[in-house]
Amino acid sequence: xxxxLYGIGVGPGDSGLVTLKARRILDRCDIIAxxxxxxxxxxxxxxIVRPIVDMEGKRIEEFVFSMDPDDSVRMNCxxxxxxxxxALLDQxxxxxxxxxxxxxxxxxxxxxxxxxxxxxxxxxxVPGIPSxxxxxxxxxxxxxxxxxxxxxxxxxxxxxxxxxxxxDNFDNIVVMKAFKSIPMIAKMMDERGIDxxxxxxxxxxxxxxxxxxxxxxxREYGYFTTVLxxxx
Amino acid sequence: xxxxLYGIGVGPGDSGLVTLKARRILDRCDIIAxxxxxxxxxxxxxxIVRPIVDMEGKRIEEFVFSMDPDDSVRMNCxxxxxxxxxALLDQxxxxxxxxxxxxxxxxxxxxxxxxxxxxxxxxxxVPGIPSxxxxxxxxxxxxxxxxxxxxxxxxxxxxxxxxxxxxDNFDNIVVMKAFKSIPMIAKMMDERGIDxxxxxxxxxxxxxxxxxxxxxxxREYGYFTTVLxxxx
Numbered sequence: 001x002x003x004x005l006y007g008i009g010v011g012p013g014d015s016g017l018v019t020l021k022a023r024r025i026l027d028r029c030d031i032i033a034x035x036x037x038x039x040x041x042x043x044x045x046x047x048i049v050r051p052i053v054d055m056e057g058k059r060i061e062e063f064v065f066s067m068d069p070d071d072s073v074r075m076n077c078x079x080x081x082x083x084x085x086x087a088l089l090d091q092x093x094x095x096x097x098x099x100x101x102x103x104x105x106x107x108x109x110x111x112x113x114x115x116x117x118x119x120x121x122x123x124x125x126v127p128g129i130p131s132x133x134x135x136x137x138x139x140x141x142x143x144x145x146x147x148x149x150x151x152x153x154x155x156x157x158x159x160x161x162x163x164x165x166x167x168d169n170f171d172n173i174v175v176m177k178a179f180k181s182i183p184m185i186a187k188m189m190d191e192r193g194i195d196x197x198x199x200x201x202x203x204x205x206x207x208x209x210x211x212x213x214x215x216x217x218x219r220e221y222g223y224f225t226t227v228l229x230x231x232x
Numbered sequence: 233x234x235x236x237l238y239g240i241g242v243g244p245g246d247s248g249l250v251t252l253k254a255r256r257i258l259d260r261c262d263i264i265a266x267x268x269x270x271x272x273x274x275x276x277x278x279x280i281v282r283p284i285v286d287m288e289g290k291r292i293e294e295f296v297f298s299m300d301p302d303d304s305v306r307m308n309c310x311x312x313x314x315x316x317x318x319a320l321l322d323q324x325x326x327x328x329x330x331x332x333x334x335x336x337x338x339x340x341x342x343x344x345x346x347x348x349x350x351x352x353x354x355x356x357x358v359p360g361i362p363s364x365x366x367x368x369x370x371x372x373x374x375x376x377x378x379x380x381x382x383x384x385x386x387x388x389x390x391x392x393x394x395x396x397x398x399x400d401n402f403d404n405i406v407v408m409k410a411f412k413s414i415p416m417i418a419k420m421m422d423e424r425g426i427d428x429x430x431x432x433x434x435x436x437x438x439x440x441x442x443x444x445x446x447x448x449x450x451r452e453y454g455y456f457t458t459v460l461x462x463x464x
Contacts (some may be wrong), residue, residue, distance in 0.1 A: 011251070012359075014367070016251060017358075019243070020251075020255065021248030021249055058452070102365045103374075104365055104369060105365070105376060106374040106376060109376070110373075117372075125370075125372065127361050127363055127365040127366050127368070128370040129251070129359050129360065129365075133337070134359050136359075137358070140345070140357065141336070142337075142339060143336040144336075145342060145343075149383065149384060149385040149386075149391060151398075151402075152379040152382040154381065158379060160380060162402070168281075170394070178310045209267070219302070
């Protein structure tokens with residue numbers, strides 16, 4: 001009988017924020033898998049679960065999903081990874097693929113899940129705590145209260161209009177992937193008369209370069225930087 | 233020495249989706265507390281943790297936070313609850329207040345946290361998995377991929393413009409508190425030429441009346457109903 005594939009959200013970075021269900025599945029699966037962009041780069045998600053899971057007799061497998069700009073390189077790489085995964089499932093292995101934060105928030109896993117299901121295998125998804133929930137808790141702020149809405153927008157060229165629109169219309173805005181864009185965000189707030197004190201930068205929590213506080217345009221921020229803007 | 237107050241997100245409804253840290257704190261705290269609107273109504277959040285926490289010698293306390301339309305009734309009720317909480321902290325009790333989903337997403341706890349801190353006590357927040365992450369995982373759909381944004385908008389009179397704006401501008405929209413509003417959401421999608429098949433209703437997952445599927449305007453939905461609209 002073929003094994004089953006699990007997509008496991010392991011939360012934002014603290015082993016304590018892994019769920020009971022995630023640990024239970026990781027304890028009993030045959031293989032813990034993680035996606036990488038280049039061979040051997042390791043996995044933050046795997047580092048999170050390593051100290052809390054029984055690794056005795058467990059196989060650890062990396063799967064390469066290239067981010068090459070060439071479509072055919074990416075597709076070829078993905079199809080090789082999926083083929084190998086299916087071979088392992090065919091041998092009866094249950095595979096748990098770990099993913100940072102929540103599985104539904106910008107993860108590679110959802111592409112894999114769809115393709116593996118289309119090939120006739122069973123899959124299951126275990127949600128995890130997304131980074132923006134953790135960030136708000138560290139800052140001691142709610143994401144939203146009452147009937148307020150929340151916009152989540154990653155910094156990207158194609159999103160500058162969406163970000164402006166969100167600043168105009170939402171009470172609460174989470175700007176993701178903001179590490180290089182604090183000055184740009186400050187400028188957009190200035191243009192709209194939103195006081196800069198309404199923004200809290202949440203950067204590299206629990207990692208080197210941790211910073212939680214107001215926007216400081218003179219410093220550099222680590223890769224895991226989110227800005228929470230609360231207009232009220 | 234005064235005790236400490238913890239705000240604990242217990243996730244969307246499955247005891248397995250409680251985090252290791254939440255359980256650790258609940259196991260060792262003196263009092264498990266939960267907010268209610270009227271005395272004796274019970275707590276879904278408490279029901280989630282009851283089977284997985286060591287309740288031996290533990291005190292369980294409800295705190296009433298009235299939703300009365302009269303401001304003075306609400307404020308008076310809140311201040312009595314906070315006073316009682318402070319008295320328990322003064323006696324050296326660590327209190328863990330449980331909250332459904334994530335603490336930062338529409339919870340009463342954030343108001344309490346702020347006031348308790350202002351009165352000089354120590355508090356800590358443990359994030360949980362919000363319902364919309366769980367809902368997406370049950371539906372087998374990502375909330376967002378690539379550089380897409382996500383709008384989260386609860387149904388409310390004052391939000392009809394915000395919801396329209398979100399449907400116009402975002403790739404992904406989560407509509408919360410949607411149990412009575414499926415026909416209204418369908419109409420707003422029709423007006424914008426967004427095919428109704430782009431919407432997935434996620435209702436009362438793991439509870440009586442569970443439904444995960446396309447918008448069905450002929451049926452009634454339970455209180456915990458979310459609609460996930462993915463335009464792409």
